[in-house]
Amino acid sequence: MSAEAHPGTPEPNHARRFTTIWLIATVIATPLVILLLGPELPPGKASAEAAGQVTDNTVLLGMATPVLLLVLIYLAYAIIVFRQPKGAVLEGPAVRGDARLQTAWIVITSVLVLSLAAYGTVRLEEGNGAGSGNGPTPLTVPKGPKLPVQVIAQQWAFTYRYPTYGGVETTHLELPVNQMVELHITSIDVIHSFWAYQLGVKADANPGVDNVVFVKPTTEETFEVHCAELCGIWHGGMFDHGHVVSAGAFEAWIRQQEANFAPATKVLPPYAKTYSPEPTRRAE
Amino acid sequence: MSTTAAAATPQPVGRPLWRRLIGFNLLTAVILGVGGYYLGWFIGHQVDGKSFEFQAAIDENDVALLLAYFFGVVGFLIGLGFANYPISRLLGRPASLREKEQEGIGRYFGLCTDHKVVGIQYLIGIGVFFFVGGLNAMLIRTELLHSSPTFVGPNQYLSLVGMHGTMMMGMMTSGILGPFANYFVPLMIGARRMAFPRIEALTFWLLMAAGFILVSTIFFGGFPTGWTGYEPLNDQAVMGMDSYICFFALVGLSMCLLGLNMMATIITMRAPGLTWSRLPIFVWSVFATSVLMVLAAPMLIATLLMAALDRSINTSFFIAGGGGSSYLFENLFWFFGHPEVYILALPGFGIVLELLPVFTRKPLWGYRLAVSGMLGVSLMSFFVWQHHLFVSGINADLRPFYMLSTEIISIPTGFIFLCVMGTLWKARTSFSVPMLFCLGWAFNFLIGGLSGVFLSDTPSDTTTHGSFFVMAHFHYTIMGGLIFTFFAGIYYWIPKMVGLRFNERLAKIHFWSMFLAFNSTFLPLFVLGMEGMPRRVSFYEPKLHTLNVWVSISAFVLGASMLVFLVNAVYSLIFVRLRAESNPWRSKSLEWQVPTPVPVNNFEQIPVFDSDPYDYGTPLAVGGGQPAAARA
Numbered sequence: 055m056s057a058e059a060h061p062g063t064p065e066p067n068h069a070r071r072f073t074t075i076w077l078i079a080t081v082i083a084t085p086l087v088i089l090l091l092g093p094e095l096p097p098g099k100a101s102a103e104a105a106g107q108v109t110d111n112t113v114l115l116g117m118a119t120p121v122l123l124l125v126l127i128y129l130a131y132a133i134i135v136f137r138q139p140k141g142a143v144l145e146g147p148a149v150r151g152d153a154r155l156q157t158a159w160i161v162i163t164s165v166l167v168l169s170l171a172a173y174g175t176v177r178l179e180e181g182n183g184a185g186s187g188n189g190p191t192p193l194t195v196p197k198g199p200k201l202p203v204q205v206i207a208q209q210w211a212f213t214y215r216y217p218t219y220g221g222v223e224t225t226h227l228e229l230p231v232n233q234m235v236e237l238h239i240t241s242i243d244v245i246h247s248f249w250a251y252q253l254g255v256k257a258d259a260n261p262g263v264d265n266v267v268f269v270k271p272t273t274e275e276t277f278e279v280h281c282a283e284l285c286g287i288w289h290g291g292m293f294d295h296g297h298v299v300s301a302g303a304f305e306a307w308i309r310q311q312e313a314n315f316a317p318a319t320k321v322l323p324p325y326a327k328t329y330s331p332e333p334t335r336r337a338e
Numbered sequence: 339m340s341t342t343a344a345a346a347t348p349q350p351v352g353r354p355l356w357r358r359l360i361g362f363n364l365l366t367a368v369i370l371g372v373g374g375y376y377l378g379w380f381i382g383h384q385v386d387g388k389s390f391e392f393q394a395a396i397d398e399n400d401v402a403l404l405l406a407y408f409f410g411v412v413g414f415l416i417g418l419g420f421a422n423y424p425i426s427r428l429l430g431r432p433a434s435l436r437e438k439e440q441e442g443i444g445r446y447f448g449l450c451t452d453h454k455v456v457g458i459q460y461l462i463g464i465g466v467f468f469f470v471g472g473l474n475a476m477l478i479r480t481e482l483l484h485s486s487p488t489f490v491g492p493n494q495y496l497s498l499v500g501m502h503g504t505m506m507m508g509m510m511t512s513g514i515l516g517p518f519a520n521y522f523v524p525l526m527i528g529a530r531r532m533a534f535p536r537i538e539a540l541t542f543w544l545l546m547a548a549g550f551i552l553v554s555t556i557f558f559g560g561f562p563t564g565w566t567g568y569e570p571l572n573d574q575a576v577m578g579m580d581s582y583i584c585f586f587a588l589v590g591l592s593m594c595l596l597g598l599n600m601m602a603t604i605i606t607m608r609a610p611g612l613t614w615s616r617l618p619i620f621v622w623s624v625f626a627t628s629v630l631m632v633l634a635a636p637m638l639i640a641t642l643l644m645a646a647l648d649r650s651i652n653t654s655f656f657i658a659g660g661g662g663s664s665y666l667f668e669n670l671f672w673f674f675g676h677p678e679v680y681i682l683a684l685p686g687f688g689i690v691l692e693l694l695p696v697f698t699r700k701p702l703w704g705y706r707l708a709v710s711g712m713l714g715v716s717l718m719s720f721f722v723w724q725h726h727l728f729v730s731g732i733n734a735d736l737r738p739f740y741m742l743s744t745e746i747i748s749i750p751t752g753f754i755f756l757c758v759m760g761t762l763w764k765a766r767t768s769f770s771v772p773m774l775f776c777l778g779w780a781f782n783f784l785i786g787g788l789s790g791v792f793l794s795d796t797p798s799d800t801t802t803h804g805s806f807f808v809m810a811h812f813h814y815t816i817m818g819g820l821i822f823t824f825f826a827g828i829y830y831w832i833p834k835m836v837g838l839r840f841n842e843r844l845a846k847i848h849f850w851s852m853f854l855a856f857n858s859t860f861l862p863l864f865v866l867g868m869e870g871m872p873r874r875v876s877f878y879e880p881k882l883h884t885l886n887v888w889v890s891i892s893a894f895v896l897g898a899s900m901l902v903f904l905v906n907a908v909y910s911l912i913f914v915r916l917r918a919e920s921n922p923w924r925s926k927s928l929e930w931q932v933p934t935p936v937p938v939n940n941f942e943q944i945p946v947f948d949s950d951p952y953d954y955g956t957p958l959a960v961g962g963g964q965p966a967a968a969r970a
């Protein structure tokens with residue numbers, strides 16, 4: 055069962071063939087992905103921050119597509135072309151590496167990765183990360199007037215306090231359109247995560263922590279609110295809808311809330327960045 | 339036959355039955371384990387009398403349960419005979435490796451210091467818990483057939499999620515290192531045993547004790563936190579949480595000892611001529627993983643100790659109201675948790691790169707690049723953990739750094755891909771079942787890796803964080819990475835481990851059904867995450883119902899594909915007993931040159947290496963480069 059030497063028939067230039075296939079596929083697929091799939095990517099365009107995230111998602115997808123195609127087409131090519139003939143026991147070429155190719159790979163992947171990180175950092179500091187939890191002292195604060203709203207998470211509901219409207223606490227979130235909102239997210243028991251999907255907002259609610267998020271809704275619409283961090287048995291049921299409404303409608307709604315909840319507001323603790331109720335214990 | 343003073347203690351073969359039953363074996367271990375458990379339970383109620391009064395009524399006493407588990411495990415290990423050696427050494431008796439020279443099936447059910455027996459113990463033990471974890475996944479997907487809880491209650495649902503995640507993330511850390519590294523590292527490096535054979539046995543039995551403790555959580559109300567065990571939910575949970583804490587701490591201990599043992603073996607016990615640059619790539623991956631295990635696992639144990647103290651004696655390390663911080667737990671946990679996911683992924687890299695040369699009949703392409711890739715991943719994995727906390731509000735100004743470090747870790751991972759691709763180039767690939775699983779790995783890990791880019795970028799992560807997207811991502815890297823290579827390893831090495839082989843047709847059905855069902859299950863989860871479905875919920879919006887039903891059905895097919903494997907294993911290895919050739923894959927690696935079954939001491943003479951094991955690519959002489967091994 056001795057094997058034959060490398061077959062003498064002239065082989066096609068596999069490297070050139072593969073590169074051509076990959077280049078053609080990339081040139082066709084990448085614009086298609088960016089143009090067709092890009093606008094469909096989450097979280098939509100209901101706020102300036104969400105729209106920025108859609109752009110970022112599109113850029114990342116556009117960068118990932120050639121890489122995905124490179125490896126997939128390579129694997130397919132290798133599987134189809136470089137096979138052991140049936141019943142044979144041939145050996146492949148004893149090549150143990152290629153210094154130039156390896157160096158090129160290291161350089162190219164490093165450049166790709168570093169530019170990805172640089173892009174992400176620039177976009178983050180431009181304010182596209184404003185929708186994800188910025189902690190108590192955000193590095194970049196948008197200019198102009200902001201409407202402060204506090205999100206208080208507890209097992210298993212979110213409530214909202216409007217400090218500029220007498221600290222009224224509502225069970226429902228309404229925001230005015232085209233107004234920069236400053237969300238202060240905190241928790242009074244375990245860790246939750248406030249996820250306003252269409253607005254591109256996600257921020258953990260930690261007990262004793264004031265997690266700040268900026269968001270500027272740009273269209274009047276209903277958005278989903280989920281809890282995105284496991285918080286106990288009714289975690290999945292911690293689900294609600296919020297509304298972005300016109301400035302006038304918001305003003306009317308919040309005045310109504312202020313009046314309705316006036317008796318409750320009187321007995322609430324005064325508005326604060328965080329609240330420390332008695333630690334939740336099972337048996338004491 | 340033996341290397342040490344075997345003559346000093348002749349095996350008492352003709353002992354009476356009662357003496358054999360009462361000796362140090364699994365039966366004694368269970369008896370002492372249960373005894374220890376009730377002792378700890380009793381002591382716990384004595385020392386924590388205040389809560390005894392009150393908590394006895396609701397059957398809640400964390401001190402008692404933690405002590406019960408502790409004494410139970412100690413009793414179990416003493417029963418197995420782990421105390422015998424230290425005691426006999428203290429009494430001045432000579433050193434011996436007597437536990438190694440057992441015969442028969444009984445040695446698989448007790449303390450055995452033969453690395454080949456431990457490898458098979460691991461394979462069976464981990465396999466059982468893998469199926470338990472998989473069964474949990476089936477129940478989770480059954481519940482998700484409906485958009486609101488119908489099949490199990492929300493409490494049971496979270497317990498299932500927690501048990502599935504914890505079982506897989508905990509037990510499967512040793513999924514490849516346990517069976518395959520224990521069995522084959524000594525054979526690959528030309529050693530007769532591991533550096534610390536008793537510690538090797540200890541890691542296995544610790545893991546088994548841990549597995550039972552995790553399953554026992556169902557008697558104490560389960561735990562609601564998932565595998566991450568976040569505080570303060572952890573502190574709030576019922577006693578089932580203590581099972582999680584003990585389980586993971588024991589797994590951490592087992593992992594740490596396993597890593598130390600592997601490192602010591604690889605550093606000190608290589609045969610002459612086996613330089614670092616000739617070391618099989620699988621051994622390198624085991625080495626890189628071991629470094630992670632030794633450095634990361636102690637962090638886990640310390641974190642869980644703090645959590646246990648918070649729960650049992652009301653300290654407040656993690657309770658904001660008492661001066662602690664929930665961030666502290668997140669930081670400590672992920673400082674362990676991120677290296678942990680590479681503990682799961684790295685051995686898979688090793689198996690793929692080890693098997694490719696055999697099935698492509700080519701030397702490993704870019705050996706040094708592969709080694710630096712693995713070491714690079716293992717080093718970098720300690721600098722990325724806060725990407726799990728991008729939206730948590732902690733150190734928001736450090737996010738660019740963690741974005742950078744997370745994205746940099748894809749460079750060494752890319753090395754591995756280049757080596758895989760280079761080895762496939764102009765190869766003579768034969769598509770045997772282990773090779774199919776390796777190619778499956780390449781596809782899965784590619785998707786897993788590229789989807790990770792969306793999680794590493796903070797603005798993108800805003801949507802994907804904590805959603806089904808991240809769930810799909812890590813199933814692609816861990817199930818698609820670890821489990822596929824785990825099966826590649828089983829199909830590849832079983833002929834050496836037991837001298838039998840699998841039915842090839844059933845094995846191919848297993849691969850194709852698993853590969854297709856896996857992708858059909860987890861690709862839609864990316865979409866579900868992007869559509870706004872959070873993880874670990876048993877409620878979801880009705881508009882996501884169709885896709886969820888699709889995923890559930892695919893998951894059932896995936897589960898059925900595991901049954902194909904099980905049927906094949908029972909059919910081929912127990913009933914038909916298909917004899918395997920001594921070296922069916924024509925591998926040049928050293929483990930295939932020893933006879934099957936492998937002699938107790940592996941090698942009559944310690945081999946001398948003059949090359950790495952990837953000397954393919956020249957025409958094979960009859961029987962390979964080394965003398966043909968005797969057929970079994």
